[in-house]
Amino acid sequence: MEKRVVFRSAWLPYALVAPQIAITVVFFFWPATQAVWYSFQLQDAFGLKTQFVGLQNFAHLFRDGNYLASFRVTAVFSVLVAFSGIAISLLLATMADRVLRGALAYKTLLIWPYAVAPAVAGVLWAFLFAPSIGIVTYVLKGFGVDWNWIINDNQAIALVVIASVWKQISYNFLFFLAGLQSIPRSLIEAAAIDGAGPARRFWTIVFPLLSPTTFFLLVVNVVYAFFETFGVIDATTQGGPAQATQILVYKVYHDGVKAADLGSSSAQSVILMFIVIALTVVQFRFIERKVQY
């Protein structure tokens, strides 16, 4: 895609891109290069001397049980966040697409959590589930469930998943609703005339036609679970108990900022960069497909 009509100037275009390029170089490229450079270095305990160690930091990581455990936690966490978020939003969007009365009110009441910061979402749910005073904890106790996410691994994961999904439902909901509204009515009417009931129509027509949206949301939700949920975790479990909720991003932060292990933290950053690049490529290949579709 190129414009036919263009302007000519020897200096103006450079001046126009300069601010953005300057910020990109100073705050993106330079730090990213540094991250790669540090990842090949080993720093002594006082940060006085550094030594080039090649791929040793990476080798250490892949032999480190904690790091592999963090990979596992991230995988479980993102699968739970993505699937439950998508399933709940799809249910709500399908229902919202059906009703005529109150559609706008429902929509407004369902999308506002998008405005809540992940860290605040974490605090809200941590308060509800607080081991000694939480109202949900109290109700659960009535059912004989002893809820204490501060010491129980699975309950800690459940808490961060619930808080993360709660925040993300609004986003998924909007995209599903837009997807549902773009499905031609004639297809659904034709199926109805052929005698297909609502459930059958959903699974054989609506759901397959929504698959581009679903796939797109799957990628977005995985990216969300990988990176943006940092706030949820830092405001609630801080990776605990005993690293049960320490996702990869949290470990980069923990090792780099709190434990000040520059080499290892940078090596982890580099690995994360590769993961982001892979996810971005998947997303863009999919978008190309969507355009043809």
Place this chain on the structure above:
Amino acid sequence: MVENRPGLTILSHAVLILGVLLIAFPLYVTFVASTHTLETVMQVPMPLLPGDQLVQNYSQVLGAGTTTGSKAAVGSMLVNSTVMALGIPLGKIAISIISAFAIVYFRFRLRMFFFWMIFITLMLPVEVRIIPTFKVIADLGMLNSYAGLTVPLIASATATFLFRQFFMTVPDELAEAARVDGAGPMRFFWDVLLPLSKTTMAALFVIQFIYGWNQYLWPLLITTDESMYTTVIGIKRMIVGGDAANEWNLIMATAILAMLPPALVVVLMQRWFVKGLVETEK
């Protein structure tokens, strides 16, 4: 509706109402907790109807903060959050629209190189370059400053793409007419392109306002001075330990204050919000 099925319609409403209630539940409890004294909130179970401490709690946090955790006043945090939430979208729109203008309306050497440079920033979120970016900010003396909070976050590939995409749809005849009439590129930009881009800018502004307001990791790293905390960081700093050590009524009041501005933006500017959300992801 394809056919009339009252049962299914009732079911749809029931599911939606349940969804709305579940989504709103944490907000309601938060609000209730923010209107009671600490003693009342600490009761098990806490009351589920609002109390009479609303004015008391909110003026306490706005003016003085909590007493056990961070003692910074939420009033100044709201100012910091506002600066961040306005600075990021305005800066982002300004630098993105001019770079998109250059990339679409000029042919120059390194054009595609610059384009790809901007594109690659998509793959480098703050989270993957935490320590080195922090060092850059520290070296530039931008810790604990508004510039440090906003400038590093205003470079954005999505905004540039959005404007580029929009410019591609602007008819060539407009640029041609402008040229025939003797208008230079900047004149065309100000008088033709900018007015046409208003809706795109509004949509982008709404999304980026929320993005700026809700930033967490970045202000967490670069603000050590209490007077520079944003509201979201402030809440986190108020939580000092186990359940009993926190002044939950005040923390919840702060949480309500932290949610209110972006939530109002989403609800009141819903049209721009939806447009911005859907378009930035295309």
